[in-house]
Every structure is written in C-alpha cells, then in structure tokens.
Amino acid sequence: MEKSFARKLNWKPLFNSLIFGAAIGTFIFILTGQKLDAGIVFGIVAFFIQSSIIYPRSLPTLYGFWRITEKDVYYYDYSTWRKRIVGIFLPLIKKQDVVSFDNIESYSLVVNKNNSSNKVTPHYIVLRLDNGHNVALDLSWNLKKSGAPEKDVEWVVDFINDKLNQKTVEIFQV
Template identity: 70%
Template sequence: MKMERSFARKLNWKPLFNSLIFGAAIGTFVYILLKRDIALGIMFGIIAFLIQSIVIYPRYLPSLYGCWKINEGSVSYYDYSTWSKRIKAIFLPVSKKQKSVSFENIMSYSLVVSKKSDKWTPHYILLKLDNGHNVALDLSWNLLKSGAPGKDVEWVVDYITNKLHQKTVQVLQV
C-alpha cells in the first residue's frame, strides 16, 4: 500500500472565477453610477478583473492554494517561484502540474514559526535543495481546517526528519 499525505488546498478555478465576478461587479457598479455608460462600465470591469487576477491573487496564491504531497520517496508541490508561474496557475489551473523532489535531493529543512501570546504557530516548512533552491511548503491551511492540526504538523516534521536522517529540525522564527 502506497503511503501519501496531502497538505493545504489544491489549485482550482476559484481565483479566476472570483476575479471575473469582481470585474463584473465593478463594471456593473460603474455602469449604474455613471448614468448607464456601457463603455466605461466594461473598461472599469476589465481593469478590476486584471488587477484581481494578475496583481492581487498571485501574491496570495502560495498560501491559498499551496497544495503539496509527501510520500515514501518524494515531496510534490506547486512551483510558484515566479510571478508568471502564479499567473499561469490562475488562468490555467488544470495544466499546472506539481513538481516533485526526491528526499535524496533535499539537503536539510527548517520549520518556520511565529510567536503570539506565548504560543508558537508553525507557518511553513522550508526545504533546502541540493541545487541551491528553497521550497516553502505551507502549513497554514491545515492549521485552519484540519481536525487535528498539531498532529498533522508533528507527523510531517517527524516523517521528514526520519527521511533525511536529521537528529532535529531547525526552527526559524518570523
């Protein structure tokens, strides 16, 4: 039986759909506000759609739709390393495939946390790859939606630590 666990939310059509709704709402509002001027309504609707889909959503895409999976041999994740990759993911989510990195290609990893009111909250796992790149694996979605968020984080930290033969995990504070 193949072991695989998923974390965070999977990429889907929602960012594009929300951008279209936002653009239509702004366009309709401008159309009504400016005495039924259809040209201005369409223009402002398109501008609002573009701002939402190529400026606002790409900024938050890794934390909103940063699905990643871990199995016995590798970690799979969406590569959002450039702005253009994020925009492509919004407009073509079905064609966006996850990248996979073998545990042999991971040099080390860290757990990034923050502290609020004497409570530590994990945010993401940072993988340091042997090619010099870093990969951030978001934990925030699971912390909000999972029935046992602490158990999810504990499990993945223990699992990666064992796979990489590290004695401990380095904890970084933001």
C-alpha cells in the same frame, strides 16, 4: 503512505476575478448614467487588477497544496509571478513539481509566536535542495482546520527527519 496539506489549485481565483470585474463594471455603468463602454472598460481593468496583481500575492498561502509520499515531495512552484499567473488562468494545466528525498540537503521549520499566549505555531517547512534552491511548504492552512491538525504537522516533521536522517531541526521565528 501519503499525506497532503493545504488546498488544491482550482478555478476559484479566476471566477472571483470575473465576478469582481462584472460588479465594478455594473457599478460604473449605473454610476455614469448607463454608459456601456465605461462599464466594460472599468470591468475589464478591475478583472485584470484582481487576477494579475491581487490574487498572485496570496496564491501560495491560499492554494499551496503539497503532498508527501515515501519517496518524493510534490508541490506547486510559485517562485515567479509568471508561474502564479499561469496557476490562476490555467489551474488544470499547472502540474506539481517533484523533489526526491535524495535531492533534499536539509530542512527547517518556520514558526509564528503568539505573544499573548506564548504559543509557537508552525507556519512553513523549508526544504533546502542540493541545487541551492529552497522550497517552502505551507502548514498554516491545515492548522486552521478542525480536528487534530497538530498531529499531521508532527507526523510530517518526524517523517522528514527519518527520511533525511536529520537529528535536529533548525527553527526560524517570524
């Protein structure tokens, strides 16, 4: 049995950064009376700002793909800025990290509470590993899709409970 969550890493962030840089470069080219060098410089700067500052901030939320199997949890490690940059520029080379259920000490659930409807929505599962590290697995992307995504979240919580023999889940609210 295997279930996957969120979106896979792909070329879209790099492609969008190229389009953004080209648009800014073209705009500056037109604005400066068709000075090609100014358009190229501003386009390159805009590309690097988009691809190395703006996209890395949201990469774990936009492309936090992870999957769970009978023995392991596979996820993209975005713990450092460098790992996020590698994910943007080399998405096919970036491999998923693997953690075995034997290496998971416990887990908790991070939820958001909607004050207007008093509804609690799961946002992340945080795995606490034996080596002291934490791994955040994003659930928010699946909850936005149509169908019955709550059943996927309930399934994964029950599945991890069974695998870890954990009776209660610690819940944190943001």
